[in-house]
Amino acid sequence: MTFDITSTDPASAARTGTLTTDHGPIETPIFMPVGTAGTVKAVHQRELETDINAEIILGNTYHLYLRPGLDVLEGAGGLHGFNGWKRPILTDSGGYQVYSLSNTRKIKEEGVTFRSHIDGSKHQFTPEVVMDIQRTIGADIIMAFDECTPYPCDYDYARRSMHMTHRWLDRCIARFDATPDKYGYRQYLFPIVQGSTYKDLRRESAEVIASKERTGNAIGGLAVGEPAEEMYETIAIVNEILPRHKPRYLMGVGTPANILESIALGVDMFDCVMPTRNARHGILFTTEGVINIKNEKWSRDFSSIDSGLDHYASNFYSKAYLRHLIRSEEILGAQIASLHNLAFYLWLVRQARLHIRAGDYVSWKNEMVVRLMQRL
Structure with a gap:
């Protein structure tokens, strides 16, 4: 894997780059649609590739391990062979899903x-097991096993958890480096910075992660309830330490405004379930602001969903028709809304790349954040 920085913004830490994997290149900054159980909900692989032009998608260790199971995935030649996606895949280690199973x-x-x-059966994830699972899934980018702490989090707990995550990382690295790539293409391990929102812990964790000299690095444990300004402060602290010449992945973030602000802080990669989850509930992100398509005001609005996007679903269908589908709980409604929201998120990062190259990213970003936070 190589990462080449191709341009930088003069007024912020924003940059564009190309991350090259055996399954193809990824232009950064990039948003990665989440395909938790081997599918981006309500979207065909062909639509992801040709309509939305997603350059990389996510799978999830916890969910894929439970269903369909490793024997099925290995028999198919990994997730690429199972779901037909030919471009890069990143897998979350399952740490966040385990965090959510607090009971x-x-x-x-x-x-x-x-x-x-699913069935209440008992399982154990260790760093070694999680490395083996992700090798079998066949992800191009594999995430280290970590503990995601809640917010708010007691300082002593955050410190103990962070140190355990670092010890787990050493075990992840040892196992990963001792096992071969699974299906004839190269796989890469990204460690994860933790430490809640405590500045000293985040600095310590970032220094430990940077010292491991892996191909790329991730920032975890954010977007779990902390105020946005605390999140941005934490990102800025971490990115002062993480190597500039390696990709930085902010896990599970987030809203369009979160993404634009984090790009300005030097983040390259993002993922979030928000575009597809919100779509299924009728919340649309558009180039002019946020729409709740269930509202009565759209019932006779026969204009396109968003003429500002060069995307089939956004231009072909009207707001009134999509409102009817969503309120009727028709499957097509979820599909159209999901396609639109994903097209918007990919449009947003492409626009960010254009403005970074043009050298006016900060002024464009400030204008866009105000516009995109409007409720229409």
Whole structure:
């Protein structure tokens, strides 16, 4: 994997780059649609590739391990062979999903035991097991196993958790480096910075992660309830330490405004379920602001969903028709809304790249944040 920085913004830490994997290049900054269980909900692989031009998607270790299971994935030649996606894939280690199972999980130095949300069966994730699972899934980019702490979080707990995450990282690296790439293409491990919103812990964690000299690095444990300004402060502190010449991935973030502000702080990669989850509930992100398509005001609005996007679903269907589908709980409504929101997010990062190259990113970003936060 190579990462080449191609331009920088004169007024911020924003940059454009190209991340090259065996499954193809990724232009950064990039938004990565989330395909938790091997699919981006309500969207065909062909639509992701040709209509939306997603350059990389995510899968999830926890969900894919439970269903369809590693034997099925290995038999298919990994997730690429199973779902037909030919471009890069990143897998989350499952740490966040285990974090969300607070009532059934037990965290110890060895790893985490938990019960499946599907059938209640008992399982254990250790750093070694999680590396093996992600090797079998066949992700191009594999995430280290970590503990995601809640917000707010007691300082002593955040410190102990961070140190355990660092010890787990050493075990992840040892296992990863001792095992071969699974399906004939190269796989890469990204460690994750933790430390809640405590500045000294984040600095310490970023220094430890940077010292491991892996191909790229991630920032975890944010967008879990902390105020946006605290999140931005934390990102700025971490990015002062993480190597400039390696990609930086901010996990699970977030709103369009979050993404634009974080790009200005030097983040290259983003993922979030928000575009597709909100779409299924009728919340649309548009080039003029946010729409709740269920509202009565759209019932006779026969204009296109968003003429500001060069995307089929956004231009072909009217707001009135989409409102009817969503309120009727028709599957097509979820599909159209999901396609539109994903097209918007990919449009947003492409526009960011254009303005970074033009050298006017900050002024464009400030204008866009105000516009995109409007409720229409």
